[in-house]
Amino acid sequence: xxxxxxxxxxxxxxxxxxxxxxxxxxxxxxxxxxxxxxxxxxxxxxxxxxxxxxxxxxxxxxxxxxxxxxxxxxxxxxxxxxxxxxxxxxxxxxxxxxxxxxxxxxxxxxx
Numbered sequence: 001x002x003x004x005x006x007x008x009x010x011x012x013x014x015x016x017x018x019x020x021x022x023x024x025x026x027x028x029x030x031x032x033x034x035x036x037x038x039x040x041x042x043x044x045x046x047x048x049x050x051x052x053x054x055x056x057x058x059x060x061x062x063x064x065x066x067x068x069x070x071x072x073x074x075x076x077x078x079x080x081x082x083x084x085x086x087x088x089x090x091x092x093x094x095x096x097x098x099x100x101x102x103x104x105x106x107x108x109x110x111x
Contacts (some may be wrong), residue, residue: 095110098110
């Protein structure tokens with residue numbers, strides 16, 4: 001048996017010699033073998049994927065962009081309303097301060 005295994009090993013080595021261990025070629029062969037093993041283990045993919053699934057369809061992109069635009073305009077409107085409210089509060093406070101100043105000076109309040 002040993003002689004037969006040794007003879008088979010020598011024959012195999014003559015037909016397809018192995019590269020030196022640690023060499024670049026050995027690493028490449030090992031990588032290919034590992035890739036083939038993983039592909040065999042994983043099997044075929046269950047179903048082919050459509051291009052629209054991978055890259056997204058046009059209608060999905062348009063709908064998303066419209067949602068984003070609507071959200072942005074809503075946020076901008078809320079900011080504008082907040083700024084307007086702060087401005088009015090500041091103007092009311094300034095008007096009250098000036099009326100108090102006028103009252104202290106004996107002048108009629110400004111309308």
